[in-house]
Amino acid sequence: MxxxxxxxxxxxxxxxxxxxxxxxxxxxxxxxxxxxxxxxxxxxxxxxxxxxxxxxxxxxxxSTQSADKTVHAVKMEANSDTVPSIVVYVTVPNREAGKKLAGSIVKEKLAACVNIVPGIESVYEWEGKINSDPEELLIIKTRQSLLEALTEHVKANHEYDVPEVIALPITGGSPQYLNWLKNSTRD
Incomplete structure (x- = not known):
């Protein structure tokens, strides 16, 4: 296998x-x-x-416990070290466009981290025609309060007429990671 x-x-x-x-x-x-x-x-x-x-x-x-340590997860609203956070999906046409956009997003502190997932295929209708195109997916981790600024940044720096910007809430996770996310983004 x-x-x-x-x-x-x-x-x-x-x-x-x-x-x-x-x-x-x-x-x-x-x-x-x-x-x-x-x-x-x-x-x-x-x-x-x-x-x-x-x-x-x-x-x-x-089980969330191992013999030598316990895994602690936190709900977003229960921890003062975190802020309401989101994951945002943005598709891009190729690796170069993805790296350029991801770099500018992190440089502007609009996100703590952007993952670039290669090899996706998008099937969609555009201008009355069904299209199927290879793309890459950006998975962006950021503060909920930065969604509007992030959306504007993507629109200004993306080659598509209507770029995908879809936000999903982060409801919990590793306190250390969520705190890092907060500290790595602008207020």
């Missing part, structure tokens, strides 16, 4: 075999993380009372 993903022997395995085995990743995820971690809590506004879900156990299958 290691040779499949390392690229050493790509002709030995057909894409059909890889596609058939990929659903196992989802099963492994559910078993590792636990079904209860995938469902909203009963007090969540997203919980829909159906009657059958109430009988499921809510015991996580993955």
């Amino acid at each position: 290691a040779t499949i993903f390392s690229g050493r022997a790509p002709s030995l395995v057909s894409p059909a075999i890889i596609r058939r085995r990929l659903p196992l990743v989802g099963v492994f995820f559910v078993v590792s993380v636990g079904f209860s971690n995938l469902c909203p809590p009963l007090h969540s506004p997203f919980y829909i009372k159906t009657g059958s879900a109430q009988s499921l156990p809510s015991v996580p299958l993955l």
